[in-house]
Amino acid sequence: MHTRISIDPDYLVAQLKALFSIPSPTGYTDEIVRFIVRELERLELEVIVTRRGAIRARRPGRSRRPARGIVSHLDTLGAQVKLLKDNGRLEIVPIGHWSARFAEGARVSIFSGKGIYRGTILPLKASGHVYNDEVDTQPTGWPHVELRVDALARDKKDLVQLGIDVGDIIAVDPQPEFLDNGYIVSRHLDDKAGVAVMLAALEAMHRLDVETPVDTYWLFTIGEEVGVGASAALVPEIASLVAIDNGTTAPGQNSSEFGVTLAMADQTGPFDYHLSKKLFELCSEHGIPVQKDVFRYYRSDAASAVEAGHDVRTGLIAFGIDASHGYERIHLNALVSLAKLAIHYVASEVQIERDAEETAPGIKGFTHQRAVTAEQSLTREDGK
Structure with missing residues (x-):
């Protein structure tokens, strides 16, 4: 394998910009699926699309089993029309879990039966000239915001005439900025x-x-933000699944906006011991900066795969995000580092050959989790 992997940062940034240009809140992902499939076919992968739009692209290796999977999700946070209000505004509910604090002031697109309308999410009391200090003292939350449509919408009847209805999906503008120092600021960096x-x-x-020793499957899911993610994207050949998603750069966390953040656990429990160990060792072997973290209020495609009944080893490698699910910020260094690690991982030799089958009689070839005592470790280091 190539000991020095070169990632094209210009290609990476160009693809990210293209992804930002395609709205894809959960439930409205058809167009971004089409975009990804075209690019995967250009890269000569075998592409399968599920009934609802999850993508499974196979890159052949020397053996079919135990195959490896890499997964990210195409869907983003968004909103949905809950009610047409008598004042011509829209009551909305979130798609996915995000705070209404970050919704206030957002520019959006409403996908109605008659076309796409633009609008703005505003607090119920939006004008200081009208409400004075109440603008600052009103509560924060989804019941305290509404969507103003940029069309003639004086009342509920006007909204009906526009073709806007309950259930219409709303995409929030990402508003991306790519800075010369490598920082990228935008909504929906998770997980574009x-x-x-x-x-x-x-x-x-x-x-x-x-070349890779086994087949690799590159999976793109369409429902991660609502918890279903990779539940229906895997095939039996996949023995290990590595999710690529955001880390949490915040006080009390060990994520970083640089290098790889290796998640050791999330709210569903620890990630696979052996897979996480391998990913960490690959970073050390190839000079990729890495730090470990544990996420308390977090789940990913890996969790949905296991909860759906897939008996796969799971891991999570992340790019550190500041203000996740809000106005997010990352650094290009982390994205390049993750791409390098993904390649080194899929190109590495298989260590657990028993994983080629979902089950096997007895424990022949089964893994160990043996560790030497601290005293034994010191003795070995001293050469005694």
């Missing part, structure tokens, strides 16, 4: 940045003709 990482890794593997 992860998708761009996967495309950049595949582009490098295609360009460098990287």
Whole structure:
């Protein structure tokens, strides 16, 4: 394998910009699925699309089993029309879990039966000239915001005439900024940045003709933000699944906006011991900056796969995000680092050959979790 993997940052950024240009709140992902499939086919992968739009792209290796999976999600946070209000505004509810604090002031698109309308999410008391200090003292939350449609909408009847209805999906503008110092600020970096990482890794593997010991499946899901994610995207050949998603850069966390953040656990429990160990060792072996973290209020495609009954080893590698599910910020260094790690992982030799089958008689070839005592470790280091 190539000991030095070169990721094309210009390609990665270009793909991320293209992804931002395609609205994809959960439930409205058809167009971004089409975009990804075209790019995967250009990179000469075998592409399967499920009934609802999850993508499974296979890149052949020397053996079919135990295959490896890499997964990210195409869907983002968004909102949905809950009620047409008598004042011509829209009551809305969130798609996914995000705070109404970050909704206030957002520019949006409403996908109605008669076309796309633009609008703004506003607090119920939006004008200081009208409400004075009440603008600052009103509560925060989804019951305390409404959507103003940029069309003639004086009352509920006007909204009906526009073709807007309960259930219409709303996409929130990402408003991305790509700074010269490598920082990227935008909504929906979760997980369009992860998708761009996967495309950049595949582009490098295609360009460098990287061979892998086993088949690799590159999965793109469409319902992660609402908890279903990779529940219906896997095939039995996949023995290990690595999710690429955001980390949490905040006080009390160990994530970083630079290098790889290796998640050791989330709210569903620890990630696979052996897979996490391998990913950490690959970072050390190839000079990729890495730090470990544990996420308390977090789940990913990996969790949905296991909860759906797939007996796969799971891991999570992340790009540190500041203000996740809000106005997010990351650094290009983390995205390049993740793409490198993904390639080194899929190109590495299989260590647990028993994983080729979902079940096997007895424990022959089964893994160990043995560890030496601290005293034994010191003795070995002293050469005694």
